[in-house]
Structure formats: structure tokens, C-alpha cells
Amino acid sequence: MITGNKIVLRGKKLADAKNDYTWKTDPELARLDASPRLTTSFPQYLLDYTSELRYSHSIRRNFAIETQDGKHIGNCGYYGIDETKGEAEVGIMIGNRDYWDKGYGADAVTTLVKYIFRETNLNRIYLKSLDWNTRAHKCFQKCGFTRCGRLVKDGLSFVLMEIHRKQWQQWQTEA
Numbered sequence: 172m173i174t175g176n177k178i179v180l181r182g183k184k185l186a187d188a189k190n191d192y193t194w195k196t197d198p199e200l201a202r203l204d205a206s207p208r209l210t211t212s213f214p215q216y217l218l219d220y221t222s223e224l225r226y227s228h229s230i231r232r233n234f235a236i237e238t239q240d241g242k243h244i245g246n247c248g249y250y251g252i253d254e255t256k257g258e259a260e261v262g263i264m265i266g267n268r269d270y271w272d273k274g275y276g277a278d279a280v281t282t283l284v285k286y287i288f289r290e291t292n293l294n295r296i297y298l299k300s301l302d303w304n305t306r307a308h309k310c311f312q313k314c315g316f317t318r319c320g321r322l323v324k325d326g327l328s329f330v331l332m333e334i335h336r337k338q339w340q341q342w343q344t345e346a
């Protein structure tokens with residue numbers, strides 16, 4: 172368990188499957204996440220989910236985001252861990268809309284970044300978000316991320332943002 176101010180990050184578990192399925196089949200969330208909406212049945216999803224949980228990943232770590240009173244409201248994680256370059260990409264989804272615009276996303280990202288810089292040797296964390304997703308940009312700016320480029324992929328335009336360990340240390344002392 173990794174504790175932030177408003178949230179707790181914990182390992183994923185089978186009981187998350189129902190919420191995750193609801194969020195992954197939601198058209199608006201899929202659009203915001205620039206990912207295809209899931210169309211498989213829940214029983215099939217559950218089978219895949221169960222085997223995924225058993226598999227230990229060396230290039231990615233996923234966490235559930237819970238409120239301090241234990242409600243599962245979303246997920247986050249880091250992926251594409253590149254030890255040679257010393258970097259990884261982070262991703263976040265607050266699936267429960269009741270928790271948007273209340274600082275839960277910023278607290279989850281801040282907590283995840285703190286965990287990565289404290290527990291790994293990685294020096295750079297980056298992310299991408301759709302260029303029109305201003306809520307996401309604002310959230311990441313609040314966490315100390317700065318814009319570092321643009322990317323066009325599959326006809327979609329993304330803003331790239333990053334935070335370096337040194338910036339983060341500096342940002343922490345100023346916060």
C-alpha cells in the first residue's frame with residue numbers, strides 16, 4: 172500500500188475486475204484514454220484478467236487507486252520501464268466520474284511519481300495525453316510535469332509531458 176493525501180495505491184486484485192470492465196467498456200473513457208472500447212464479454216474478460224494477475228511483469232507495474240476509505244475509483248501504473256535509458260511512462264484513469272476534478276488524479280500521480288523516484292533508479296518519467304484533454308494536462312502540470320513534445324499516432328494528436336528526478340527534487344523543495 173502506498174499512501175497519498177487523498178488516495179491509496181495498492182496492487183491489483185480479482186475483485187477489481189468488475190469496475191475495470193465497466194470502465195473499459197465505457198465509450199467516453201475509451202475516447203479520453205485513446206484506446207479502443209473493450210467489446211469482449213465479461214466472462215472472457217475475467218478469464219484473461221485472472222491469468223494477467225498471475226503473471227509477474229518486469230516492464231510494468233499496475234496499481235488500483237482507492238479513496239482513503241477503501242473505494243476503488245481508478246487505476247494507474249508505469250510501463251515500458253527502460254533501465255538503460257532510465258525512464259518509464261505513466262498512465263492513469265479515474266474511472267468513477269464522481270471523483271473527477273476533486274484532486275484525486277493529481278494526488279494519485281504525485282504519489283506514483285514519488286514511489287517511482289524513491290523505489291527505483293529511474294530518472295525520467297513521461298506520459299502522453301490527447302491534445303484536447305485539458306483536464307489531464309492541468310492535472311499533470313499540478314504534479315510538476317512539463318510539456319516536452321508532441322506525437323501523432325494513428326491519426327490522434329498527443330501532448331508529451333515529462334518530469335526528471337532533479338526537477339522533481341527541486342519541485343518538492345518548493346512545494
Ligand SMILES: CC(C)(COP(=O)(O)OP(=O)(O)OC[C@H]1O[C@@H](n2cnc3c(N)ncnc32)[C@H](O)[C@@H]1OP(=O)(O)O)[C@@H](O)C(=O)NCCC(=O)NCCS
Pocket residue numbers: 200203204245263264265266270271272273274275276277278299300301304305306307309310
Ligand atoms: C485526467 C484525470 C486523471 C485527472 O484527474 P482529476 O482527479 O479529475 O484531476 P484533478 O482534480 O487532480 O485536476 C484537474 C484540474 O483540471 C481542471 N479542469 C477540469 N476540466 C478542465 C478543462 N476543461 N479545462 C481546463 N481545466 C480543467 C480542474 O478544475 C482541476 O484544476 P484545479 O485543481 O486547479 O481546480 C481524470 O479526470 C481521468 O482519469 N479522467 C478520465 C480519463 C482520462 O482523461 N484519461 C486520460 C489520462 S492521460
